[in-house]
Amino acid sequence: MIVRRxxxxxxxxxxxxxxxxxxxGRTLRVHAFPRREPGALTPAEAERIAAVLDRTGFEGPSVVIAAPPDxxxxxxxxxxxxxxxxxxAAARAEIARVHRVDPRRFELAARRLPGAARPGGGNAAAFAVxxxxxxxxxDPLEAAGLDARSITLHADALVRAADDSKEGTDDAPRVIADLGASACSIILRLQSTSVFERRCPDLGLDRLARDAAAALAIDPAEVFKRLRDPDALNPAERRAVSLAPVLKDWTSRIASEIAVSLDYLTKRYRCPPAGRVTLTGGGACIPGLDRAIEPAARCPVVAFDHPTTPPINxxxxxxxxxxxxxxxxPVVPAIVPINAPSKEAA
Known part of the structure; x- marks a missing residue:
């Protein structure tokens, strides 16, 4: 008998x-659905999440979530x-001092930063919730019957996914540009560790859609539709109202942020230039975006992929x-570990 865990x-x-x-087992199950209640997670939306997971074939109640950036x-x-x-202890004292919070009222994780170029060395990073x-x-997830195993960093999850992707893993410095709805996040990865994150809310897809809709007098929904067009970045696009100029400005600003972050990475950590930029999030699906960013990055730029069996839809x-x-x-680092891993076979 084959038991799938x-x-x-x-x-x-x-x-x-x-x-x-x-x-x-050797497969990866995925599913996405839009939020009905933006903002903090509500009990009603948590119940909907549990119902959708059950209906779409996910197994077991254990979930791992990322803390919101704020x-x-x-x-x-x-x-x-x-x-x-x-x-x-040093990390707890530093978080309490910098953020002026009671050191007894947060959960904490800390790690040494690899090879920081600073006299005396020995830098570390602390993260708390x-x-x-x-x-x-x-609370809403647990009330809906889900077993929240841990809370971790969004950046750590992206680094772990990129290290397990089809591009393989090595110790070369890398950059992850996460192009999400609310922000673009530039994450620097060194020795399989996220060492820096810069979050740019003005470069999120929602902001792009609003700016483009206002500039071109079209509906934001039409902007998102055109972003999937293979000619979206083509200046010769034959439309009465072309998205290309607005999109090119957005792309150049992202490329500039990546270039600045790459410069910081090599100077701060005295490491060789980055070997790759990986694009994640919905914006990574814009046709031609990788080629548009590559000249500023001065290294290969690829959209995230994963060796799934069968392939992702x-x-x-x-x-x-x-x-x-x-x-x-299972090995993504946690800020708030809740429960020990389940030993049940699904």
Whole structure:
């Protein structure tokens, strides 16, 4: 008898869409559906999530989620000589000092940063989520019958997914540009660790759609429809109202952010130039975007892909699920570990 063991469900709760992924043996199950109630997760939407997961074939109640960016408290500090309790104590004190919060009222994770080029070395990063923010995320899910295993960083999930992608893994520096609805996030990855994240709300897809709709006097829904057009970035596009000029300006600003981040990475960590830029999120599906960014990046730019069996449905492209796939990985680091991994076979 063949027993298929399913891992936890990676649940990426975005500003506009909810994406889910789950490893089941050698296959990867994915599904995406739009949010009905943007903002903080409500009990009603959590119940809807549980119902959709059950209806679409996901197995078990265990889920792993990412903390919303505005719920994460972060700090970089001089690390003590020893890891373990000493590192966590220093991290807790730094988070409390920088963010002026009670050190008893948040959950915490800390890690050393690889090879930071600073006199004396020994830098570390701390990440925290307040108990209130964690409860706001976890309570609706648990009330809906889902077993929230942990809360982690969105950036860590993307790094993990990219390392497991078809591009393989190595120690070369890399950049992940996550082109989401609410923001574009530039994440620097060194030695399989996210060492820096820059979030640009003015470069999110929703902002692009609003700006393009206002400039061209068309409906935002029409903008999103045209973004899937293979000629969207073509200046010779034969339309009465062309999206190409607005889209090219947006693309050049993203390329500029990537170039600045690459420069920071090589100078700060004294590492070789990045070997690759990986595009994730809905914006990564815009035809020709990788080629438009590549000259500024001065390295290969690829849209995220994953070695799934069977392949991800073309109607649900892989870049959209990158964070959910990373969250579904059992070894993604946690800020708030909730329960031990389930040993049940699905």
């Amino acid at each position: 399913s891992g936890p469900i990676g649940l990426d709760i975005g500003s506009s869409w909810i994406k889910a992924a789950q490893h089941a 719920a994460v408290l972060a700090a970089v500090f001089d690390a003590p000589a020893h890891d373990g309790p000493a590192l966590l 307040s108990h209130h923010a964690a409860d706001t995320l976890l 073309p109607a649900a492209p892989a870049p959209l699920f990158a964070a959910a796939i990373g969250l579904a990985d």
